[in-house]
Amino acid sequence: MATDTAPSLSEQYLLDKDGKSDVGSKPVDLSKEESAEEAPTAAIEVKTEEPAAAQESTGTTPAAAEESIETTPAASSESTEAAPASSEENNETAEEEKSGEGETSEEKPEIKLETAPADFRFPTTNQTRHCFTRYIEYHRCVAAKGEGAPECDKFAKYYRALCPGEWVERWNEQRENGTFPGPL
Amino acid sequence: MKFLEWLFLTISPCDAAEPWQLGSQDGATPMMQGIIDLHHDIFFFLILILVFVLRILVRALWHFHYQKNPIPQRIVHGTTIEILRTIFPSLIPMFIAIPSFALLYSMDEVVVDPAITIKAIGHQWYRTYEYSDYNSSDEQSLTFDSYMIPEDDLELGQSRLLEVDNRVIVPAKTHLRIIVTSADVLHSWAVPSLGVKCDAVPGRLNQISIWVQREGVFYGQCSEICGTNHAFTQAVSRKDYGSRVSNQLIPQTEEA
Numbered sequence: 015m016a017t018d019t020a021p022s023l024s025e026q027y028l029l030d031k032d033g034k035s036d037v038g039s040k041p042v043d044l045s046k047e048e049s050a051e052e053a054p055t056a057a058i059e060v061k062t063e064e065p066a067a068a069q070e071s072t073g074t075t076p077a078a079a080e081e082s083i084e085t086t087p088a089a090s091s092e093s094t095e096a097a098p099a100s101s102e103e104n105n106e107t108a109e110e111e112k113s114g115e116g117e118t119s120e121e122k123p124e125i126k127l128e129t130a131p132a133d134f135r136f137p138t139t140n141q142t143r144h145c146f147t148r149y150i151e152y153h154r155c156v157a158a159k160g161e162g163a164p165e166c167d168k169f170a171k172y173y174r175a176l177c178p179g180e181w182v183e184r185w186n187e188q189r190e191n192g193t194f195p196g197p198l
Numbered sequence: 199m200k201f202l203e204w205l206f207l208t209i210s211p212c213d214a215a216e217p218w219q220l221g222s223q224d225g226a227t228p229m230m231q232g233i234i235d236l237h238h239d240i241f242f243f244l245i246l247i248l249v250f251v252l253r254i255l256v257r258a259l260w261h262f263h264y265q266k267n268p269i270p271q272r273i274v275h276g277t278t279i280e281i282l283r284t285i286f287p288s289l290i291p292m293f294i295a296i297p298s299f300a301l302l303y304s305m306d307e308v309v310v311d312p313a314i315t316i317k318a319i320g321h322q323w324y325r326t327y328e329y330s331d332y333n334s335s336d337e338q339s340l341t342f343d344s345y346m347i348p349e350d351d352l353e354l355g356q357s358r359l360l361e362v363d364n365r366v367i368v369p370a371k372t373h374l375r376i377i378v379t380s381a382d383v384l385h386s387w388a389v390p391s392l393g394v395k396c397d398a399v400p401g402r403l404n405q406i407s408i409w410v411q412r413e414g415v416f417y418g419q420c421s422e423i424c425g426t427n428h429a430f431t432q433a434v435s436r437k438d439y440g441s442r443v444s445n446q447l448i449p450q451t452e453e454a
């Protein structure tokens with residue numbers, strides 16, 4: 015947005031790094047998301063195939079058994095390749111839902127404890143700018159990719175984890191009124 | 199008798215202040231253990247110096263006597279002793295400073311990615327806590343106010359000026375990020391057992407990283423003079439939970 019004119023110091027600090035890093039990181043996220051969408055269906059297919067193949071192998075000739083052995087490893091390897099990518103992305107929501115009725119004493123399997131990571135750009139005690147930058151990153155991401163783009167979700171997660179709710183509300187109002195002080 | 203009772207018959211809650219307490223509260227984080235260790239290390243040398251200086255002082259006073267030593271020594275210079283007593287005391291603070299700075303900078307260090315972010319927002323005179331890691335929109339977040347229980351409402355066994363209605367619940371042995379800020383005036387979020395004291399400045403987010411080693415209820419009070427009710431500001435207490443976060447946090451975020 016402010017790339018043609020000489021950016022101010024704060025803009026340089028806030029945007030240039032972020033914009034470039036965003037571009038770098040997004041294709042990776044996209045591929046993850048795609049695989050995440052594909053993976054569940056693939057897994058379901060594998061599951062439906064395997065019992066049928068197993069029945070065939072036990073009931074009928076050895077040739078069918080060989081076939082089933084040939085097919086299932088391939089299918090399962092596909093599923094294992096696809097599964098980790100899907101589990102990374104989908105576990106958050108799935109585990110949150112599951113953990114509603116959690117009663118065991120172990121905390122790790124129930125919910126995924128995850129928050130905004132430590133950022134090397136903000137190594138100090140003062141994290142004000144960290145919060146602000148993440149908020150801007152999210153809205154720049156939404157502006158670039160469109161509302162509800164899945165790759166922007168992580169920025170939303172970060173700024174919500176870092177910024178007080180009051181601040182976010184105020185900034186949202188300011189954005190609506192067009193008086194938001196940051197570069198969007 | 200009263201004094202002896204104070205000394206020996208206090209039921210100490212360990213993670214809260216106790217009457218006539220001299221030492222620190224029991225540490226529950228590596229940071230607090232570091233602080234206590236440093237204190238003990240320094241105190242060892244402090245006692246040595248104290249004994250040495252007292253000996254010189256008392257001896258000088260003892261011998262400066264008109265009958266025992268009617269003619270005092272006339273020495274006013276001594277190059278060797280002057281060099282020694284200048285160099286040596288200046289070295290001691292340097293040796294104290296080395297572990298002290300190491301500890302100080304390790305406190306600021308954010309080495310690992312935290313697992314949980316908790317926002318502690320100071321108000322006159324209560325605290326608001328936000329758990330927003332699981333939000334999916336700006337509106338919904340697990341937010342609650344933590345008020346101190348007034349003196350009249352305390353139940354037996356609860357600490358005056360410390361107990362709160364809503365405790366902050368955090369997991370043990372997990373890296374936590376506490377974002378401390380204020381909505382009105384300066385406050386300070388402090389929990390002695392955790393070795394934490396962080397100023398809450400309006401318009402600024404201060405981050406502290408803690409790693410609680412054991413389960414317990416840890417008490418603290420506001421450590422910045424913040425108004426009339428400063429003394430009964432907030433008691434931040436922490437209880438470790440196993441599945442409590444998932445029981446309390448998640449259902450509430452879903453409802454909210």
Ligand SMILES: [Cu+2]
Pocket residue numbers: 320321384385386420421422423424428431
């Ligand atoms: Cu206060």
